[in-house]
Amino acid sequence: MGACQKDFESAVNQVKLLKKDPGNEVKLKLYALYKQATEGACNTPKPGLFDLINKAKWDAWNALGNLPKETARQNYVDLVSGLRSSSDSSSQVKPEADKKRAGYDTLVITSEDCITKIMLNRPAKKNALTTQMYREIMLALEAASKDDSTITVFTGNGDYYSSGNDLTNFTDIPPGGIEEKAKNSAILLRDFVDCFIDFPKPLVAVVNGPAVGISVTILGLFDLVYASDRATFHTPFSHLGQTPEGCSSYTFPKIMGPAKAVEMLIFGKKLTAGEAYAQGLVTEVFPDSTFQKEVWTRLKAYSKLPQNAMHISKQIIRNHEKEKLHAINAEESRILQERWLSDECMNAVMDFFSRKAKL
Numbered sequence: 001m002g003a004c005q006k007d008f009e010s011a012v013n014q015v016k017l018l019k020k021d022p023g024n025e026v027k028l029k030l031y032a033l034y035k036q037a038t039e040g041a042c043n044t045p046k047p048g049l050f051d052l053i054n055k056a057k058w059d060a061w062n063a064l065g066n067l068p069k070e071t072a073r074q075n076y077v078d079l080v081s082g083l084r085s086s087s088d089s090s091s092q093v094k095p096e097a098d099k100k101r102a103g104y105d106t107l108v109i110t111s112e113d114c115i116t117k118i119m120l121n122r123p124a125k126k127n128a129l130t131t132q133m134y135r136e137i138m139l140a141l142e143a144a145s146k147d148d149s150t151i152t153v154f155t156g157n158g159d160y161y162s163s164g165n166d167l168t169n170f171t172d173i174p175p176g177g178i179e180e181k182a183k184n185s186a187i188l189l190r191d192f193v194d195c196f197i198d199f200p201k202p203l204v205a206v207v208n209g210p211a212v213g214i215s216v217t218i219l220g221l222f223d224l225v226y227a228s229d230r231a232t233f234h235t236p237f238s239h240l241g242q243t244p245e246g247c248s249s250y251t252f253p254k255i256m257g258p259a260k261a262v263e264m265l266i267f268g269k270k271l272t273a274g275e276a277y278a279q280g281l282v283t284e285v286f287p288d289s290t291f292q293k294e295v296w297t298r299l300k301a302y303s304k305l306p307q308n309a310m311h312i313s314k315q316i317i318r319n320h321e322k323e324k325l326h327a328i329n330a331e332e333s334r335i336l337q338e339r340w341l342s343d344e345c346m347n348a349v350m351d352f353f354s355r356k357a358k359l
């Protein structure tokens with residue numbers, strides 16, 4: 001069976017995460033297959049003799065002749081899968097003694113007491129989510145879904161849980177321009193949120209401090225949300241010229257009722273932990289001074305419950321609306337792709353950077 005568009009898009013994202021540089025020859029192959037899969041046979045004029053890099057790329061693409069798009073897509077997926085397994089097997093020699101998982105630059109992942117903890121680890125930037133971080137989180141969730149833990153926990157290192165999307169993501173524009181950037185970001189967003197929708201085990205957020213943007217919206221897809229009384233919950237989408245994501249356009253009205261969801265998602269009302277608890281977004285609030293101790297004692301007890309029963313219960317609860325959530329995620333991502341190209345959004349991002357520049 002040929003690779004579907006989703007396999008292809010996921011392979012495109014995986015390439016950026018390869019731990020080892022695959023070398024120029026393989027990179028040219030990847031480039032050529034990508035172009036063939038997305039645009040078909042080479043259709044651009046041959047670059048000049050001295051434009052060495054672009055000529056090598058053109059030659060690689062042109063050499064694929066009339067290879068059908070679907071075959072190119074499949075070959076791309078196969079090539080990436082081969083690259084991934086060789087880079088995985090080269091990292092298997094690492095000693096297992098340390099429970100901290102290697103291979104993540106932006107996360108700290110540990111497993112203890114049948115709990116896998118995924119900690120966002122950019123405290124100096126308030127755990128703002130970079131493109132690399134979204135990708136590492138997806139990989140971490142995939143690994144956690146298959147490891148022998150019973151529950152998976154998300155938390156933040158430092159004084160913030162997360163300040164949401166790293167606004168510098170908007171400044172890294174690819175050769176295809178802002179349209180390509182918006183398209184890639186929408187694919188990344190959809191894939192990222194899909195991982196939360198499909199995650200098979202109980203997923204717990206330990207919200208250690210303020211949470212902004214997407215780190216708030218995806219809470220609607222978690223099974224438990226424990227918050228320190230220092231935490232706040234803020235979704236300033238209109239201020240940023242943006243619209244809700246993480247399925248919050250559906251989960252928030254369902255959790256807190258339409259009136260309260262509108263206050264957050266359209267008017268950007270920031271909630272205290274107590275307010276978020278009163279509105280059903282948070283399961284329980286703890287005093288900051290005893291937060292870690294109380295939460296981890298509770299989670300350790302939960303993690304000893306029979307694993308299969310917990311996982312099957314989660315599936316029953318989630319399966320009722322999985323399809324709906326995927327459709328909502330796709331729609332929210334599509335709408336955001338347009339918003340990111342709007343003057344409102346671009347001006348808001350520029351405002352953030354000019355405010356920083358004035359400090």
Ligand SMILES: CCCCC/C=C/C(=O)SCCNC(=O)CCNC(=O)[C@H](O)C(C)(C)COP(=O)(O)OP(=O)(O)OC[C@H]1O[C@@H](n2cnc3c(N)ncnc32)[C@H](O)[C@@H]1OP(=O)(O)O
Binds near residue numbers: 126165185186236240
């Ligand atoms: C591809 C998928 C896209 C999904 C769509 C997602 C949408 C969202 O998540 S929308 C929400 C986006 N987030 C924000 O708008 C927050 C922006 N940040 C702030 O407003 C503030 O930084 C703060 C309120 C979070 C914290 O303020 P403060 O306590 O005054 O701390 P600093 O501003 O000095 O922050 C320290 C350091 O961290 C940098 N930083 C913090 N958050 C972000 C961010 N979201 N993006 C980029 N950079 C961030 C901040 O600039 C400071 O950096 P330095 O000046 O270099 O120290």
